[in-house]
Amino acid sequence: MAEQFVAKASEFQNGDRQIIRVGEDEIGIFKHEGKYYAYSNFCLHQGGPACEGLTIAGVKEKLRDDKTSVGLYFDENSMHFVCPWHGYEYDMFSGEQVADRRLKLKKYNVVQKGDEVYVVA
Amino acid sequence: MSSPKTQTSKSATARPALKKPAAAKSARKAEAAVEPTRAEKAAFLKAMVQGIKPGSKAAEKSAARKGPEAAKSAKAAKAPKAETPAAAPKVEVLRRISGAASIPVTPESERALALAKELEATLADGKLDALQPHAMQALMAALCKIYSAQDEADMRYPVLSGRGAVTGTDVMIVCGALLRAVDLQVFELGMWQSWSGR
Ligand code: FES
Numbered sequence: 001m002a003e004q005f006v007a008k009a010s011e012f013q014n015g016d017r018q019i020i021r022v023g024e025d026e027i028g029i030f031k032h033e034g035k036y037y038a039y040s041n042f043c044l045h046q047g048g049p050a051c052e053g054l055t056i057a058g059v060k061e062k063l064r065d066d067k068t069s070v071g072l073y074f075d076e077n078s079m080h081f082v083c084p085w086h087g088y089e090y091d092m093f094s095g096e097q098v099a100d101r102r103l104k105l106k107k108y109n110v111v112q113k114g115d116e117v118y119v120v121a
Numbered sequence: 122m123s124s125p126k127t128q129t130s131k132s133a134t135a136r137p138a139l140k141k142p143a144a145a146k147s148a149r150k151a152e153a154a155v156e157p158t159r160a161e162k163a164a165f166l167k168a169m170v171q172g173i174k175p176g177s178k179a180a181e182k183s184a185a186r187k188g189p190e191a192a193k194s195a196k197a198a199k200a201p202k203a204e205t206p207a208a209a210p211k212v213e214v215l216r217r218i219s220g221a222a223s224i225p226v227t228p229e230s231e232r233a234l235a236l237a238k239e240l241e242a243t244l245a246d247g248k249l250d251a252l253q254p255h256a257m258q259a260l261m262a263a264l265c266k267i268y269s270a271q272d273e274a275d276m277r278y279p280v281l282s283g284r285g286a287v288t289g290t291d292v293m294i295v296c297g298a299l300l301r302a303v304d305l306q307v308f309e310l311g312m313w314q315s316w317s318g319r
Contacts, residue, residue: 006212013220017220064247
């Protein structure tokens with residue numbers, strides 16, 4: 001495992017992503033609210049490009065005490081990314097597949113040194 | 122007929138009093154050198170089935186039998202490989218995906234967002250009277266005017282972001298109320314839409 005240069009931090013804006021190939025691995029690096037997250041780009045379903053689809057906040061439903069629905073809303077405290085092939089949805093903070101949290105994308109550490117961002121792979 | 126070797130061994134066991142331990146010992150040694158042990162036999166059979174693993178003792182032995190050159194190369198195979206620093210894998214950028222274009226923030230937008238958040242929270246808490254009718258009317262009037270002014274000025278965008286989970290029923294209730302407030306019929310709305318192409 002070695003640190004692989006990804007990008008200049010000053011050029012990596014919030015909401016940006018980068019897909020890199022390191023040896024035989026493809027890795028997706030996200031920047032979300034100032035933090036970096038990196039996962040294997042091979043979807044656990046059928047190997048699709050897991051990190052290249054839509055990013056979207058988790059959808060939750062607000063219920064009153066008597067369990068009547070106030071409606072659905074986007075939970076801005078969560079963030080998901082969706083595999084563009086068949087819609088497997090992954091938690092950006094953990095890499096877990098949100099419908100079955102036992103399934104987890106391989107996670108890589110990201111380190112920032114000054115203005116440079118590295119992924120450990 | 123018995124071989125002289127057997128005789129020697131026999132005499133060694135039958136007559137220990139003869140005290141020829143050195144001879145007996147060497148005879149046993151010679152016998153052992155000819156006859157492989159059980160473990161050696163098992164290893165031989167294993168090697169027959171699996172083949173000789175490169176770098177193993179068996180490989181060294183068989184190479185020694187073949188000559189000094191083969192022995193050298195067998196030893197080299199056994200020696201742990203010197204740690205060569207792994208070449209750093211090449212990083213190749215496959216794709217750069219930009220996030221949403223950043224939206225300029227105005228103080229009015231900031232306050233409107235804060236108010237929208239606050240109103241959503243009061244609704245979620247079931248406090249329906251938090252926004253009194255006169256406040257609702259003022260807010261609705263301002264929103265109608267500013268949205269249509271932007272539309273006329275070609276600043277066109279969807280009126281709902283799709284993030285607020287507004288239902289179709291919510292929209293029909295509000296649209297119906299707005300049409301009633303300005304005394305318009307749905308028919309008139311339809312006519313205007315077909316004429317104006319909006
Ligand atoms: S390959 Fe990703 S959802 Fe099927």
